[in-house]
Amino acid sequence: MNVLEIDDVHVTHQRRGQEPVRAVRGVSLAVAPGQIVGLVGESGCGKSSLARVAVGLAAPTSGAVRFEGRPLAASRLRARAKDALGLQMIFQNPYASLSPRRTIGSQLLDGVRTPLSGPERAAEAIRLLQLVGLDPDSRGRYPNQFSGGQRQRLAIARALGARPSLVIADEPVTALDAFSSAQIVTLLTGLVRELDMGMLFISHDLSLVRAIADETAVMYAGEIVERGPSERVWNEPAHDYTKTLIAAIPVIGPKTVRRKAAGATSAAIQERNTHVG
Numbered sequence: 001m002n003v004l005e006i007d008d009v010h011v012t013h014q015r016r017g018q019e020p021v022r023a024v025r026g027v028s029l030a031v032a033p034g035q036i037v038g039l040v041g042e043s044g045c046g047k048s049s050l051a052r053v054a055v056g057l058a059a060p061t062s063g064a065v066r067f068e069g070r071p072l073a074a075s076r077l078r079a080r081a082k083d084a085l086g087l088q089m090i091f092q093n094p095y096a097s098l099s100p101r102r103t104i105g106s107q108l109l110d111g112v113r114t115p116l117s118g119p120e121r122a123a124e125a126i127r128l129l130q131l132v133g134l135d136p137d138s139r140g141r142y143p144n145q146f147s148g149g150q151r152q153r154l155a156i157a158r159a160l161g162a163r164p165s166l167v168i169a170d171e172p173v174t175a176l177d178a179f180s181s182a183q184i185v186t187l188l189t190g191l192v193r194e195l196d197m198g199m200l201f202i203s204h205d206l207s208l209v210r211a212i213a214d215e216t217a218v219m220y221a222g223e224i225v226e227r228g229p230s231e232r233v234w235n236e237p238a239h240d241y242t243k244t245l246i247a248a249i250p251v252i253g254p255k256t257v258r259r260k261a262a263g264a265t266s267a268a269i270q271e272r273n274t275h276v277g
């Protein structure tokens with residue numbers, strides 16, 4: 001059974017006095033346990049609108065979302081927040097999920113689903129910090145005592161504390177340097193395999209998605225215009241928009257620092273995966 005099924009979802013944003021924006025137009029997607037599906041497209045194509053619906057933060061205008069075979073409705077998710085912990089979201093901005101007023105050792109455990117004793121709580125906080133490459137002795141500190149990259153690691157650790165069966169990651173490494181990105185992505189990839197959870201990995205960066213995702217779905221103007229195994233999409237793109245995305249990835253030049261960083265991330269991940277495999 002798929003852990004996530006998105007079935008013919010439409011999302012239309014309606015602002016008073018303005019034309020409606022059809023952000024998502026009939027998207028269907030599925031994520032199986034242990035599978036990483038990449039959703040790639042440029043800014044404004046509707047990725048975040050789809051992610052918010054997929055995680056239950058918003059209701060689709062039409063269509064259905066099923067998590068572990070059960071319909072997911074935004075209101076229902078809020079009402080059953082405890083039950084919904086198996087579905088976690090990682091955002092580009094880690095402040096979206098971290099409280100500035102609580103020690104990280106405490107809030108890392110928010111999603112833990114089984115009651116833990118004091119020593120078990122400490123051990124779990126240490127485990128989560130080590131998973132994301134942070135100093136276990138830092139659990140008494142507050143989020144503002146960490147760098148931006150470290151805060152994203154904390155947000156990821158917090159999500160993983162719930163041992164989710166599905167993670168929706170919306171541009172989770174966009175704010176990180178290439179080295180940190182590679183580490184985080186390798187970590188997420190390893191956890192997906194190890195824990196048999198599914199992941200919807202959303203990014204504007206096709207080279208990064210290629211390195212991470214088993215399947216790639218290319219989104220353009222609210223629609224999935226191409227999908228398939230990531231290597232096939234990368235090597236034999238069928239849709240003109242995918243070809244444009246690939247052609248737009250520069251290889252060298254003074255204005256390509258960010259792209260080169262993404263490329264370095266992908267290379268580091270592939271290198272790591274090669275060794276692991």
Ligand SMILES: Nc1ncnc2c1ncn2[C@@H]1O[C@H](COP(=O)(O)OP(=O)(O)OP(=O)(O)O)[C@@H](O)[C@H]1O
Nearest residue numbers: 013014015021023042043044045046047048049050
């Ligand atoms: N709450 C909203 N009200 C009105 N329009 C919206 C709203 N949220 C998004 N939009 C519009 O919907 C379209 C899709 O936006 P969305 O944020 O889903 O795209 P995206 O691919 O995630 O882009 P980005 O990566 O820049 O966040 C855009 O035209 C955007 O302006």
